Amino acid sequence: MKKLNVEICDVTLRDGEQTPGVSFTCEEKKSIALMLDEIGVEVIEAGFPSVSENEKRCVREIADMGLSARTCCLSRAVKSDVDAAIDCGVDLVSIFFATSDLHIRIKYKKTREEMLEEALRMVEYATEHGIDVRFSAEEGSRTDISFLKEMFERGYEAGAKYSSIADTVGCMTPVEMYNTVLDVTETLKNPLCVHCHDDMGCATANTISAAQAGAFQLHTTINGIGERAGNAALEEVLVALRMKGGIDRYNLTPLMKTSKMVEEYSGIKVAKNKAVVGDHAFSHESGIHIAAMLVEPSAYEYFPPELVGGQRKFILGKHTGRKALEHVVKCLGCSITRDECAWVLEQIKTKSEGKCSITPEVLLAILKEAREEKH
Template identity: 35%
Template sequence: MVRNDIVYEDTTLRDGEQSPGVAFGRDTKIAIFTALRALGVRWMEVGIPAMGGSELAVIRELLERGSDLMLIGWNRGKLDDVVQSLDLGFRAIHIGLPASDVHLKHSVGRDRGWLVEQARTLIGVAKDRGAFVSISAEDVGRTDPSFLIDYAGAVKDAGADRLRLSDTIGILSPSRYAAVVASIAKAVPIDLQCHAHNDYGLATANTLAGLEAGARYFHATVNAIGERAGMADIAQVALCLRDFHGVDLGLDLTQLKALSDLLARATGHAPPPWHPVVGDNVFAHESGIHVKGVVRNANTFEPFDPAEVGGTRKIVIGKHSGTEAIRYVLREQGIEADAGELRQCLGAVREFAMEEERALSAGELVAIHRRIASEAAVA
C-alpha cells in the first residue's frame, strides 16, 4: 500500500540536465525552477555545487529565490563537496556513494569498509551543521542484499535522514525493485527514496513499485529526461498515483503540458507524439471508430480529460479517418456538408494521405470540400 505522506523530489535540474548533450544556462535554469515551483514542487535537487563557475552562481541565486523550498545540493562522496554545499547555505544535501562491488571497484577504487566509514564521516559532518542528509546506495541492482541491509543500518545509525535506492543502470524489474525496497523497509527504520533509471523502459513502473513497497520519497524528471534513457516521468507518476492509489502530490497537473513544452525547448528534444500524458498524440484521434466515440462521449477513448493536464483534444484528418471526423472538422470551419459530399471528401482524403504520407490540415480539407462542392454545382 502506498503511504499517505509521499514526497516528490524533482531532479530535472540535476539528473535531468545530465542528459548527454543537454546544458541549461542561467536563464533557462531559472525558468525551469520557476515553472516547477508553479507546478507545486516543494523539493528540488537543483545542481552540483562542485562544478563551480557559472553553475555555482546560478545555484546561489536559486537558493535565494527558493528559501521557502527544500532545495537539495548533490555531492560526490567527498568531504570538500559536502562542506562546500553546507557553506553555500543548503539546508538539505545528498551524498552520492556506490554500494555495489562493481562500482566500488571500478568507479571509485574502494571497498565496502571504506564505503561505510566514508558515509559515517560525511553524514556526521553534515548533521553537525544541522542539515537534512540524504545518502545513496548506488547500483542497488548489483549490490549484495545482506550488505545493503548492513549499509542501511550503518547510515541510519550515523544520523542519515534518508537512503536513496538508486537503480543506477535500470536493470531491475518492478518486482525486484519492490523486493529491495521492502527488505530495507522491514530491516531498518529509515526513510527510503526511489531513484529509477529507464534503460529497460521500467523507471515509472519501478518507482510506483518502490512506493507501493514502502518508500516515502521518489525522484522523477520532466519528460523523463536524465542519464542515458532517462528517469521516471513526473507526469506519468503523478497521474498513476492519483488515479490508481488516490494519492494527491499537491501538484497543479494543469501545468504539465506547458512544463513539458518548456523542457522540450530547453533541451532541444521534444518527447515523441505518443509520449504518455503530455505527448501531442495523447488526445489526438484519427481512426473513424475512435472519432465517432470521442465526439459523442470523450471518455470512450480517453482515460482522463485533456484539460486536467493542460492538453488539447484534436481530431486529425488522415488515411484512417471516417465521415464523422470530416463532418466534425468541416463544422469547426463553418461548413455543413451533406452525406454525398462527406463520402466524396473521404475518398479524396484517403488518396491525399496515401500520396503525401501524412495527415491533412483543416485548410486542405476545406479546399477538397470546396472543389467537390464546385464540381457538383457545375454538374
C-alpha cells in the first residue's frame, strides 16, 4: 500500500453515544477527548448541540479545553442547529441531510433539489459566521452518484471546506467503497470524508479502502461503538494506517487504556476476540505457536502488543506444549522437571477439555499435585 494522506475525525462523543443505551456525562466526554488528543486525532466530533442544553454545554466545554485537536459538531441543515454550533465555538460544523431518494421521500416530502437548496443556504450561513463546514451526505452510499457530485460541487462553491459521504446503513463492500471514492474524487475540489457503519462487518475495511482511493478524513469511534452494529473502530483504523499506510505520527500506546475507559463509560463490553484491544488480541494457547514465539514473537504477531499498550499472554489449555508450559512455570517463579512436565500437561489437557480455565492458581495446584505424586 502506498503512503496515505489522511486525518482522523473521531466521532465517539457523538455517533458513539448514539449506541442504544449509552449516555456519557460531560466529564466522561472530556476525559475521552483528552485521550483522543493524546493519541493525536486531528478532529474530535464533540456532539450534537441541538439535542439538549446540556449537550450544547458539553460541546462548548470541550471546544474550550485548549486541545491540539480541532473540535467539530453535527448540525441538520436548519438555522437553529447551525446557530447552536456557532454558539459552541467549534472549529468545524458538519451540516448534513439525507440524500438518497428513499430517505428524501420518507423523511422530507420534498425533492432532492429543494433539499439541496435549503442545505446550501445553511452552508453559506455558517461560512459567513466564520465556521468551517463539512457538507455531509447522510445515506451517501445509496445516493445517485451524479447527485452526489452536484451536491459536493455546489457545496464547495458555497464555501464548504470538506465533502462527506456516509455509508449510513453499512451497505457497502470495500471494492464498492473504493470505486465510489475514486469516482467522486475525480472531480472533487475539496477533501473527501468517509463515515462508515459496520452493519455487514465492513466498516474498518471500507474506511481503509476509501483512504486508498483518495479519501482524506476518516471517521472512527473507539471500540467501534455506534448505532446498531457500530462504526469503523479507531484502534483498527490506526493500526492499519501504521502497518499498511506508512503513517507513524499517531501515538498508539494509549489505545488499550482508551478502549477500557470507553468500555467502562459506555457499559458496552469489548468482545474478547476484538482486534487490537480485545482480551485475546495478544493471547496464545497453541503449543506450536508459542514455541515459535519464544524464539521470535513476530512469528505469530503481526504487530507487538506494546505498540497499542497491550500485553502478550500465553494461555495454558488443551493445545499447550512443553515449551509453553516451561515458560509459564518459569514466569511464576517455579521450576519443572521433564517428568513433571509430561504429567502436568496431561492434567492441563484433561481439565481444559472439561472447560476448566487453567489460571495460575490452578497450575500451581497441579504442580503441587505432581510433586506429591512423585513422592
